[in-house]
Amino acid sequence: MFWSHLSDIIGRKPIIALGVVAISVSILRLGVSTTFLAVVVSRCFFNGFNNNEAIIRCAVGEMTDESNSPAAFALLQFSWTLGQSLGPLIGGYLSHPGSWFPELFSGNIWLEYPYLLPCVVVAVINTVGLWVLWLRFNEVSLISSTSNSRKDNSCQTQTLLRDESNSPAAFALLQFSWTLGQSLGQLVKIRSLLTPRVVLAIANFVAFSLLHAAVAAVQPLFLAMPVSVGGFGLQPAQVGLILSTRSIIGSLTQLLLLGFFLRKFGLRRVFTVATASFIPAFLLFPILNISQDPPPVNRDTPLIIPWLLLLLQCLLLSIAECGYACACIYITGSARDKQNLGTINGLTQIPMSLSRLAGEASVTFMLGLSIEKRLLGGYAVYVFMSFVVYLCVLLVRRLPRDGC
Known part of the structure; x- marks a missing residue:
């Protein structure tokens, strides 16, 4: 949350750039790691x-x-x-390039660090992304003061910042100093941001x-x-x-159809349908298992x-993947x-990360328990998750219709 809040003060660009650099350094450190502790350090x-x-x-x-915004968030998900x-x-x-391409990677370094080559490739991709970010990404708006007098006093500064003749380095320096000076005295307490509308949007996300x-x-x-x-x-x-195909189909569905769905049916209705889609998806798991075990008389027929x-x-x-973009819009x-x-998105990130851990841990635990104890024939986990989805749908219905 610290970096998200800092981005409200100094802008998104430097914080995103720092994140890209952190990815490159971390992945290179991972490539030369030979102990588990080194891997943990790079991840931290x-x-x-x-x-x-x-x-x-x-x-x-x-x-x-x-x-x-629907198309933009869908493209982001894609x-x-x-x-x-x-x-x-x-x-x-x-990985292990000495085994795949012995004529090109026969040195001792590739034998000692078999995962270094893919890490270097990823670091190079991130370096290209950092270069594009720094040259082409422009802040949409600078943080403005709510005081009319401060707006008047900063008019010349904002004009200078909008001057396209400035070099990228000069623009970044002016932007940093202006936003920092205008915002250090305007730090908002977190509790004041947690309005009912914000809390409801975070809860749904x-x-x-x-x-x-x-x-x-x-x-x-x-499946396995x-x-x-x-x-x-x-x-x-x-x-x-199957998993790769499902991910690509979901991303293309958002990219090509989400905008039409939102214009036709509205934000809350699309979010409700997307969330409710998890119910038949969970209930199909036991049906899929039963369909894979037909009576002996039908075993020779194509399944x-x-x-x-x-499918x-x-x-x-x-x-259901369309719900991600809807949650971002809310x-x-x-x-x-x-x-x-930035601060609100940072507040969202913490419980969202915890919910991901809770979702993975709870469903795998329930799956093992259902199979071991034969609860509802081993299918209790899917019934339980369907009930959880129903509660989430009720929560979605409390959102405003248009997301504002």
Whole structure:
């Protein structure tokens, strides 16, 4: 939350740049790590200096309005999905380069640090991103004072800041000094930001994150578990392909259709449907397991129905993915002014991270307990999560219709 609040004072750009640098340093440190402690240190460094998820949401919220924010947040989600898909590919295919490409990577360094090459590639990608960020990203607006006299006194400074003839370095220095001077005396207490509208928006974002994390944790386990214990019985390669395909379909659904859905049906209705989509998605898990275990007389027939049901579940989860952009729009709309948007997103990030951990831990614990104790035939976890989704839908219904 510290970095999010600091971004309200000095701007989003330097904090995002710091996060990108932290990723590069951390990933390079990971590449030369030979002990578990070194890996933990690199991860702690990353977490300590990078809060770009919340701050980038702030920047997107500031540079968009109700006409284009759905497409912008959908594009943001698509970029994260693309990164989550490419990251494992880079790590998997470029690790141990001495074994894959012995003629190019025969040195001792590649044998001593078999994961260094993918880490270097990721660091180079981040360096390119940092360069593009510093040259092309412009702050949408500077933090303004609520006092009319201060607005008058700072008029010349704002004019200077908007002068496009300034060099990037001069612009950044002027922007930093102006925003810092204007804002040090205007730090807002956190309690004053927690209005009922903000708390409700945060609560819905946290609830949606819990559901999303629960599905992300239980689906690969279900797909890989044997049919005899309540799973779908797929091979690891098949599971990975299905999960990647589902993520891409969900991102494309948001990117191509979310804007139309919001214009046609409204923000709250779309968010409600997206959240409610988790209910049939969870209830399809036991149906999928039952469909994979047909009577002996039908074992020689093609099992088309299970795959059709799996496709239906993936489509339902793709609809549910639209809830992410809706939650982001509600968070942005809950802020009384953009001056405190970073702090509000920082406040959202803490319980959201905890809810993700809680969602993953609770659903996996319930899954194991359901199978071990044969609760509701081993399917109790899915009934329990469906009830949790129902409670979340009731919470969504308390949101305003238009997100403001």
